[in-house]
Amino acid sequence: MRILTAAQTRQADQATIQEENSSSAALMERAATALTEWILARLSPPEADPTLVFCGPGNNGGDGLVVARQLHQAGFTVQVFALPAEGYSPDFDANRQRLPAGLALQTLSAAALPVIAPDALVVDALFGTGLSRPLTGLAAAVVQHLNQAPARVVAVDMPSGLLADASQPAASPVVRARHTVSFELPKLAFLLPQNAAYVGRWHTVPIGLSRQFLAEVETNMYFTDTALLAGRLPARDQFGHKGTYGHALLLAGSRGKIGAAVLAAQACLRSGVGLLTVRTPAVGYDILQTSAPEAMALTDPAPDFLSELPELTPYSAVGMGPGIDKAEETKHVLEQLLRHAKVPLVLDADALNLLGANPELLQLLPADTILTPHPKEFERLAGPARDDYHRLELLREFCRLHRCYTVLKGAHTCLGTPAGELYFNSTGNPGMATGGSGDVLTGILTALRAQHLPALDAALLGIYAHGRAGDLAARHTGQAGLIAGDLTRFIGPALQELTTPDTF
Numbered sequence: 378m379r380i381l382t383a384a385q386t387r388q389a390d391q392a393t394i395q396e397e398n399s400s401s402a403a404l405m406e407r408a409a410t411a412l413t414e415w416i417l418a419r420l421s422p423p424e425a426d427p428t429l430v431f432c433g434p435g436n437n438g439g440d441g442l443v444v445a446r447q448l449h450q451a452g453f454t455v456q457v458f459a460l461p462a463e464g465y466s467p468d469f470d471a472n473r474q475r476l477p478a479g480l481a482l483q484t485l486s487a488a489a490l491p492v493i494a495p496d497a498l499v500v501d502a503l504f505g506t507g508l509s510r511p512l513t514g515l516a517a518a519v520v521q522h523l524n525q526a527p528a529r530v531v532a533v534d535m536p537s538g539l540l541a542d543a544s545q546p547a548a549s550p551v552v553r554a555r556h557t558v559s560f561e562l563p564k565l566a567f568l569l570p571q572n573a574a575y576v577g578r579w580h581t582v583p584i585g586l587s588r589q590f591l592a593e594v595e596t597n598m599y600f601t602d603t604a605l606l607a608g609r610l611p612a613r614d615q616f617g618h619k620g621t622y623g624h625a626l627l628l629a630g631s632r633g634k635i636g637a638a639v640l641a642a643q644a645c646l647r648s649g650v651g652l653l654t655v656r657t658p659a660v661g662y663d664i665l666q667t668s669a670p671e672a673m674a675l676t677d678p679a680p681d682f683l684s685e686l687p688e689l690t691p692y693s694a695v696g697m698g699p700g701i702d703k704a705e706e707t708k709h710v711l712e713q714l715l716r717h718a719k720v721p722l723v724l725d726a727d728a729l730n731l732l733g734a735n736p737e738l739l740q741l742l743p744a745d746t747i748l749t750p751h752p753k754e755f756e757r758l759a760g761p762a763r764d765d766y767h768r769l770e771l772l773r774e775f776c777r778l779h780r781c782y783t784v785l786k787g788a789h790t791c792l793g794t795p796a797g798e799l800y801f802n803s804t805g806n807p808g809m810a811t812g813g814s815g816d817v818l819t820g821i822l823t824a825l826r827a828q829h830l831p832a833l834d835a836a837l838l839g840i841y842a843h844g845r846a847g848d849l850a851a852r853h854t855g856q857a858g859l860i861a862g863d864l865t866r867f868i869g870p871a872l873q874e875l876t877t878p879d880t881f
């Protein structure tokens with residue numbers, strides 16, 4: 378699905394209203410009803426007693442008024458408050474009129490902010506996508522009051538004070554929500570680690586925005602879901618043989634880190650590759666042959682680290698990095714690889730650190746190479762970022778400049794493309810924050826590239842399947858108990874879910 382800016386979200390509302398020949402009040406009623414239902418599905422009136430709804434002067438506040446009315450009608454003990462303002466949006470005013478007699482709208486004042494009991498439910502409907510400047514005065518005081526209260530906060534559309542798609546002004550307070558319930562699509566702000574403390578757990582509820590608008594709106598940001606992946610992974614050919622599915626080469630491992638080579642090898646084998654050869658230093662020979670007997674071992678003459686690039690002609694893709702070292706000889710191997718490879722490359726870990734330490738090598742990067750840095754490795758490649766938004770700018774620029782696909786790993790791994798698109802991943806869990814998870818991803822990506830998938834398809838499918846394998850594995854192990862080797866068992870089922878079914 379697409380990720381829209383705040384301005385595009387307003388356009389989506391307008392397009393929907395026009396297409397349906399309805400009104401903004403009708404859309405507000407629908408959006409707020411979806412939110413009320415979200416609450417009703419989770420809490421009964423005694424579990425949210427009292428419920429305090431805080432409304433701002435715009436349509437976010439209007440949503441709050443509708444939610445207050447509906448929860449009151451559903452038997453909740455509701456109190457509803459509004460910020461004083463010179464003017465309120467027309468739909469706010471209309472919904473103020475619709476408040477039932479037993480539910481008076483109270484105007485907030487700095488001198489008498491309402492007491493919030495620990496077991497209260499707070500609905501934050503102060504500001505949404507219309508926030509236009511930093512919060513000051515009473516609005517800022519109310520946000521701070523909510524943040525000091527021990528109660529659970531559900532934010533409507535956005536935690537108030539947070540911008541949907543740009544960095545926060547430093548001194549502006551932001552509501553720290555337990556849950557943020559947004560309409561139809563996630564906002565960019567939800568996907569960035571720096572906002573996690575404000576957004577809490579985020580959810581989207583469908584409100585029937587125009588399908589046509591959402592399919593056609595120009596954007597370069599996407600949230601990767603199964604719809605976006607449909608048709609990208611072909612079913613296996615009935616008469617396919619091991620030659621059909623490519624021959625991958627992994628350059629991996631050093632003394633003490635042969636495990637990284639094993640993990641990448643097992644992941645590669647589980648991702649459908651026809652043949653796999655693994656080049657490790659000599660110390661890795663017995664280990665690899667024992668723990669991944671399906672792979673061919675091609676050992677380097679050096680005992681402890683990679684020192685020579687093997688002949689590349691047999692291979693249809695090469696992955697380099699898991700567990701290698703930053704030895705001068707290994708840098709030479711990387712340089713030779715970049716100069717001579719005629720097949721797709723995947724670079725990870727110390728291959729990236731070697732690139733960062735020797736930026737002249739970046740000029741040799743073949744087009745469509747996939748790089749898989751975590752944020753620290755990315756910093757070594759592209760320099761320090763001021764914040765998460767700036768890091769995305771650096772990512773776009775880096776991919777454009779080097780015509781590469783860069784997988785910036787994290788909770789919502791972000792794939793940058795040479796065309797300037799950003800794809801945020803939707804699968805995975807914190808159980809995957811464990812040594813070796815990244816090695817598994819390199820194995821998957823190398824296998825998909827070896828099978829002749831285009832770089833974009835391989836990266837999108839590989840990142841998604843890696844996270845999905847983590848989600849499937851965690852059902853058995855729990856998040857804390859998950860280790861990288863568990864991921865390899867579930868890559869097959871994850872890829873199977875994404876495989877294009879045979880149609881009649």
Ligand SMILES: NC(=O)C1=CN([C@@H]2O[C@H](COP(=O)(O)OP(=O)(O)OC[C@H]3O[C@@H](n4cnc5c(N)ncnc54)[C@H](O)[C@@H]3O)[C@@H](O)[C@H]2O)[C@@H](O)CC1
Pocket residue numbers: 386389390404405408433434435436437438439440464466503504505506507508509510511512513516533534535560584586
């Ligand atoms: N598709 C959607 O996303 C829908 C969105 N709706 C709601 O509409 C909201 C957007 O409504 P609006 O555009 O009216 O915007 P908001 O209600 O988010 O805020 C705008 C109001 O706040 C004031 N304001 C902005 N920054 C301020 C500041 N720093 N200090 C004090 N006042 C400030 C503005 O003057 C204006 O009155 C969404 O967040 C959502 O809750 C729904 O009602 C309908 C569907």
Ligand SMILES: Nc1ncnc2c1ncn2[C@@H]1O[C@H](COP(=O)(O)OP(=O)(O)O)[C@@H](O)[C@H]1O
Pocket residue numbers: 751786787788789790804805806807808809810811812813814815816817818843844
């Ligand atoms: N909180 C999380 N939620 C989802 N995925 C995560 C989370 N933490 C880590 N991951 C995933 O686990 C992998 C970790 O890779 P990396 O940092 O290279 O680890 P290593 O070098 O130990 O293999 C990445 O693909 C990342 O996206």
Ligand SMILES: [K+]
Pocket residue numbers: 437501502503504505532533534535536537
């Ligand atoms: K809000």
